[in-house]
Amino acid sequence: MASDDHNGDYDPDLVMETIPDVRDGLTRTERIILHVLNQAQQERNGRNVPTVMLYGRVLEYVNLSEAELHVYLDRLGVKGKV
Secondary structure: OHHHOOOOOOOHHHHHHHOOOOOOOOOHHHHHHHHHHHHHHHHOOOOOOOHHHHHHHHOOOOOOOHHHHHHHHHHHOOOOOO
16 A cells, blocks of 8 residues: 555655755755855855754754754765865
């Protein structure tokens, strides 16, 4: 039976998080990170945003560890100072 396939554990939020959007290939978390980064850059007049500042702001929307944020930033191609 199709209803037994998920055992009632279907979570639409998890689906939205794990499957990239067909329009741009971004997950919900990736889109939030980019949006928050853009806002912070505008507030700082285009200057680089410290990762700690970005992490604090992203936590207002998504629960993730600092290590997970770094994985997302690497995947998105966001580079810090070298």
